[in-house]
Amino acid sequence: MDLEALKKEQLDLKKNLRLIDRLKVENIRYIAGVDLTYLDIWKNPTEGIACAVILDLKNCSEVVEIKYALKEVNFPYIPTFLAYRELPLVLEVTERLKNRVDVFMLDGMGIIHPRKMGIAAHFGVVRNCVSIGCAKSFLIGDYNEPKNEPMSYEILRIDGEKVGYVLRSKKNTKPIFVSPGNNITCETALEISMRCLNGYKVPEPTRLAHNYLQVYRKKLLAI
DNA sequence: GCGACAG
DNA sequence: ATCTTGTCGC
Numbered sequence: 001m002d003l004e005a006l007k008k009e010q011l012d013l014k015k016n017l018r019l020i021d022r023l024k025v026e027n028i029r030y031i032a033g034v035d036l037t038y039l040d041i042w043k044n045p046t047e048g049i050a051c052a053v054i055l056d057l058k059n060c061s062e063v064v065e066i067k068y069a070l071k072e073v074n075f076p077y078i079p080t081f082l083a084y085r086e087l088p089l090v091l092e093v094t095e096r097l098k099n100r101v102d103v104f105m106l107d108g109m110g111i112i113h114p115r116k117m118g119i120a121a122h123f124g125v126v127r128n129c130v131s132i133g134c135a136k137s138f139l140i141g142d143y144n145e146p147k148n149e150p151m152s153y154e155i156l157r158i159d160g161e162k163v164g165y166v167l168r169s170k171k172n173t174k175p176i177f178v179s180p181g182n183n184i185t186c187e188t189a190l191e192i193s194m195r196c197l198n199g200y201k202v203p204e205p206t207r208l209a210h211n212y213l214q215v216y217r218k219k220l221l222a223i
Numbered sequence: 224g225c226g227a228c229a230g
Numbered sequence: 231a232t233c234t235t236g237t238c239g240c
Contacts, residue, residue, distance in 0.1 A: 036230075041232055077231075079228040086230070108229045118229065139229045172240070177229080214232095 006081060010117035016125045017116060022183035023102055023130055025191060029057050030064065032101040033205025034094060036086050037213050038073070039220060048073040048086070049220070050093035051213045054101060055205050060196055063208065068216055069093035079139070080114055083122040090123055103184070103192060104131040105205045109139055110179035110189065112156060112164045124182025131181025132189045133164075134203055138177065146175050151194060165190045173201045 032054045039047035048071050054064040069092040075085040086108075094104065109118025110133030117125075120133030146152040146168040153167040156177065164179030164186055180189045196203035202210070 037231060077230060079230090082229055113229085120229095133229085135229050137229065138227095140227090 001075070003078070003081065006084060007115065010115040010122070013122060013125050014116050016182075017111070017121060018183050019111070019180055019185060020183070021185050021188050025188055028102045028192060030100050031055050031057055031103045031105055031192065031196065031205050032094065032097060033105045033107075033203070033207070033209040034090050035107045035206050035209035035213055036089055037210075037217060039217065046073050048089045049213060049217055050089040051209045051216065052093045052097055053205060053209045053212060054097060054099050055196075055208070057192075057195060060198060060204055065097055065099045066212060067093055067096040068212075069096060082108055083117070083119040086119060087122060087126070090119070091126070094127070102130065104129055104181070105193075105196070105203060106131060106133055106181065107135070107206045107210070109133045109135050109177065110164065110181040112139060112141055112158070112177055112179040114140060114158075116163070118179070118181075120179070120181030128182075130183040132184060132192060133177075133179045133181050134193055134206055135177040136202065137174070148172065150197075153190065162186060167193060169197050169203070170199070170201045176201060176203075 036050045050069045056062040106120040110120040124131030141156040143156040144154045156164045178193045
């Protein structure tokens, strides 16, 4: 594969990024969490499974809709090119949702990326929707360690530019990395992510998508 | 050149 | 990204 060509594609997609709030925070109500796994990551790392869960932010626990999708995954995992591996399944599963979605939350980076085109930003540009990236571990950037208390956060910068936040979602737990995908600001992405926290490291939308995936996966393996 | 590196 | 049990800290 030609990674240089894909880099150019990412830089081209970047021109369509809109890092301003399309929605007022008070009007954001339905948030969809998306996650992905593989049927047998060791023997068969090519059978991907995706799950999308819509939550009502009014109580942050009422599940409005759940959808799944299965698809062959051929592109390998290469840091900074995750979208080329996972986006096809993410697009497929989100297209199956019938209910209203105000914001999509993906498991991965938004603009905390060498070319500001992490999977959440890529998805947001391709779908022209509002998206947020919530990653569980570090990829790139400079930041100070947030204090060891829930809701403590610090700015993350790349080349001196603010591109997201490092958020301590839970005490004695490594922080998560929050950044805008598309059509949203760093501040709103952080605020929405914080509002979705429910005592766990991972925000409810992607946490539930991940949990439902495990159940669905075991069900498939039992057949 | 070397190391680091979302899922 | 998965698996699995115990163990440790709040």
